[in-house]
Amino acid sequence: MKFYILTLFPEMVMSGLNTSIIGRAIDNGYIEIEAINIRDYTIDKHNKVDDYPYGGGAGMVMQAQPVYDAFKAIVEKAGHDLPCVYLTPQGRTFNQSIAKEFAILDEVVLLCGHYEGIDERVLEEIVTDYISIGDFVLTGGELPAMMMVDAISRLVPGVLHNDDSTVQESFSNNLLEYPQYTRPEEWNGKKVPSILLSGNHAKVEKWRYDMSVERTRKYRPDLLEQ
Template sequence: MRIDLLTLFPEMCETVMAESIVGRARRKGVLQVCCHQFRDFSGNKHNRVDDNLFGGGMGMLLMAEPIAACLDDVMEQLGKRPHILYMSPQGKTLTQQRVRELAQEENLIILCGHYEGVDERVLEAYVDEEVSLGDFVLTGGEIPALALADAVSRMIPGVLSADECFEEESHFSGLLEYPQYTRPAVWRGREVPPVLLTGHHANIRRWRHEQSLLRTAEKRPELLKTAELPQEDLDFLIKQGFSLLSESETSS
């Protein structure tokens, strides 16, 4: 997969995407990440890419042409029009399911806004999808774009050592991940659950799955409504005192 980031801060993005698992994947050639400075396409000697808002208002807005010219240049390099995303608090909230779907794309372009955002016309002409990390606002789109790029990268074959590295993580199966422990077996009087020390793999798998169910029910019960749970999991949660119906559903 190739991911192209369009940003006012390519050095910032490059620094993050050169480290850890993603950085290793890039060096192995499993993943390609390219960071583009759309200021290079400003077309003026001061490299200015923002201007005042029509109709007045606070702040500055990124102009359409520099971004469009940068997008055109990237698409010429690729020889096609890939899926183009814009990081925006107005977009749909990112989920693990959407991350898995985006990982199936051969190429992704992620546009990072700044200031008051981007001229609406470039969004209408180029952007396929607006994505949000949640109902809050950041200074720019770089941090959300890096989070999205990192999440998608982990789903690409060869980036992690094995599929199990992400298949047991929170949200992949619709449940939160089970608690995990390392040495020492007793730390400040707190002991590791005994089942993890037995070496009995079937019992450990069962314990971990039950812990995932309990954690989800305790911390994110709304996830259980969309998780496809077998009857034995439902029975387990009910025995633990968790109701899988909201009060409104129960009373209806």
């Protein structure tokens, strides 16, 4: 799968994604990530990509032209139309189900806004989906884009050493994941639940399911209503 990330800060995006599991997935060819600097496509002699909003108000708005030209350059390079996701608090809230939607795609463009946003006219031209990561405001779309890449990439076959890792984790069945333990068997006076040491796989699975339900009921009861 290939991610194209349209941003004013490509170095921020790539430095965060070139590490750990995602970095290894890139090295092993399971995913590709290309960060495109929108500023490279401005026609302004001072490399400006923003201007004051019509109607007044605080802040600056990213101009349509450099965003449009950057996107069209990607499409021309790919040789076909591409889905384009705009990261914005106004979008549908990203979750595991949406991550699965995107994980079956071959390519996707993630558009990162900045300042007070992007000129609405170019959004109407190129954006196919609007995604939010929650009801709060950030300084730009780079962190949400990185979060999306991470969540989606984990679902791409081969990215994780064990593809079963995605089956029983949080949100896979509208349940939070059960508690996890590792060595030593006792730490700071706290022992690993004896059922996990029993070797009885059926009882272990039942315990894990019960713990998932209990944890979901305590922390995210809304998931049980879905």
